[in-house]
Amino acid sequence: MKDQIERKRLAILHVLIENKRPVSSKEIAAELAEQGYTITERTVRFHLQAMDDEGLTHYIGKKGRVLTDLGREELSRARAHEKVGFLSSRISQMTYSMNFDYHSCTGKVVVNVSYISRDYTARSAELMSRVFQAGYAMGTKLCLFDEGEEPGELRIPRGYVGIGTICSISLNGVLLREGIPVTSLFGGLLELRNHRPSRFVEIINYDGTTIDPLEIFIKSGMTDYLGATSSGTGLIGASFREIPAEAREKTLEIDAALDAIGMRGFYMVGQPGQTLLDIPVGYGNVGAVIIGGLNPVAILEESGIPVQSKALSSLVDYDVLFDYRELPERMKKTVKF
Numbered sequence: 001m002k003d004q005i006e007r008k009r010l011a012i013l014h015v016l017i018e019n020k021r022p023v024s025s026k027e028i029a030a031e032l033a034e035q036g037y038t039i040t041e042r043t044v045r046f047h048l049q050a051m052d053d054e055g056l057t058h059y060i061g062k063k064g065r066v067l068t069d070l071g072r073e074e075l076s077r078a079r080a081h082e083k084v085g086f087l088s089s090r091i092s093q094m095t096y097s098m099n100f101d102y103h104s105c106t107g108k109v110v111v112n113v114s115y116i117s118r119d120y121t122a123r124s125a126e127l128m129s130r131v132f133q134a135g136y137a138m139g140t141k142l143c144l145f146d147e148g149e150e151p152g153e154l155r156i157p158r159g160y161v162g163i164g165t166i167c168s169i170s171l172n173g174v175l176l177r178e179g180i181p182v183t184s185l186f187g188g189l190l191e192l193r194n195h196r197p198s199r200f201v202e203i204i205n206y207d208g209t210t211i212d213p214l215e216i217f218i219k220s221g222m223t224d225y226l227g228a229t230s231s232g233t234g235l236i237g238a239s240f241r242e243i244p245a246e247a248r249e250k251t252l253e254i255d256a257a258l259d260a261i262g263m264r265g266f267y268m269v270g271q272p273g274q275t276l277l278d279i280p281v282g283y284g285n286v287g288a289v290i291i292g293g294l295n296p297v298a299i300l301e302e303s304g305i306p307v308q309s310k311a312l313s314s315l316v317d318y319d320v321l322f323d324y325r326e327l328p329e330r331m332k333k334t335v336k337f
Contacts, residue, residue, distance in 0.1 A: 009047050009056075011037060013067060013075045016057065017153055022064035072153065091169055091184050091206060094312050098173035102254070105261055105318055110173065111143065111164040112212075113151045113313035114297040118161055120305045121331040127303055128163075128296040130229040132324040136236050138166045138293040139263040141321035144330060152314035161334045166321070167293040167312055168239055171258075171265045178254060180247040183285075187213030187239040189222060190267075190277075190289065195232035197268060197289065199277050200240070212311030213239075218298045225299035237292025238267060242285040245272035251288070262323065267291050296324075 015031050016023055025048060029041040048065055051057040056071035067075075100107035116124055131137050145151050145162030156162040172182045188203035202222065204213035214237040217223055228234030243251055248269065255266045268289040270276035276287035292298075293311065300307045322330065 005047075008032075008037065008039060008043075009051060010075065011035070012044065012047055012051070013056065013071055016065060016067040017072065017075060020150060022060050022066050024062075024064035027064070069155070072155070075153075090312050091172070094167075094169050094315070095172040095176055095182075098170060098315055099177075100170065100174060100318055101177070102174055102257055102261060102263070107318060108315040109170045109263070109318055109321070110167040110312060111151070111314055111316050112167045112293045112297075112309060112311045113145065113154050113162055113164050114294070114307050114309040115145075115154070115156050115160045115162045116297075116300065116305060116307055118159055118334060120300070121161060121334055122328070123303070124163075124300055124305055125328040125331040127299045127305075129324055129327060131225055131296045131299050134229045136225065136228060136291060137296045137324070138168050138170075138265045138291050139258070140324055141166060141262040142296065142324060142327070143316060143320045143322065144334060146334070151316070152310060152312075154308075154310050154313055161331070163297060164314070164316060164321075165293050165296050166263060166265075168265050168290045169293075169312055170263065171290060172241075174254060174258065174263075175243065175247075175251065178250065180243055180251060180254075183242040185240045185242060187237065187292070189217055189235045190238035191235055192228050193233050197238075197277060200238070200279065201235065203240075212294075213237075214292045214294045214298070215309055215311055218294065218301050218307070218309065221302070223298045223302060225295065226302055229299070237295050237298060239290045239292065240276075240279055241288045241290055242282060243288060245284055245286050248272065248286050262321070265290050 011032055015028050025044040026041050029044045032039050052059050056074055057065045058068050059065055094110045098108050098110050100109045143164040145156050147156045147158050149156050175182050184206050186203045186205045188200040191198045191201050224234035228236050258264055270287040272286050281287040297307050
């Protein structure tokens, strides 16, 4: 019985976090019914009242409920064993949800969202620019979010600024629109020697984790962007994909077009059926190494600047992205006196 109650409460929390407005018990019951849950509006109200008491939800009158920060934290931590493989599902969901057209530069792309204290804006802009300039970022564009904004499942806290970096999954979406299927295998730490990729020293399969691999590597202090951007020897985030061998040349053409609009992401593309950086590739496929989307903010953690990040966090219009060279000036404008 306790397990069933927890499942229903988590389902209710999911409905709340997916809506950017207060939601009534009637609306929640209707959404849960569409998902296959047998639950009445009265039962939803019962669970909501209990979660109000626990500080997970907040009642704001006839408008309904909203999720509190404690509720967001609970949702992110609960039932970890059931979320194994969640990342793979999230990748598929975001791939199908984005509608970016690189020909016209219109539509939405997937971004990772990080936030830092406004006290660190100047130093952060300098460090992140180093990663972009060295070519270790997913493209050359990013965006900013103000305090109080809610990109995806994050809310930018008071006194902080949000940073949106292009997620490498955006490449999956672009290729899919061109009829090229992509298999995302793992994220890892790519060792660089004299500015050249050498090997993957750590990998985490997407279907066996509840957290984006690069988030783990960043928080564990395992990256070395300071070395990579200064001497060309270090450890950066990257991922490994497979695409059909017949689509190799078309993929390279798309990558060149994306490079021209600030969305380059392919670091290496292998040959049909051949290993790439000692990683075996399935028959009829080619391997591809993709730059990590969170790379620009990873250098902040290395430098002692506290960062909170969420990969595959949100979809944003391509129009809101700007070139990293504008970052120092834009960061200055976020500081409030």
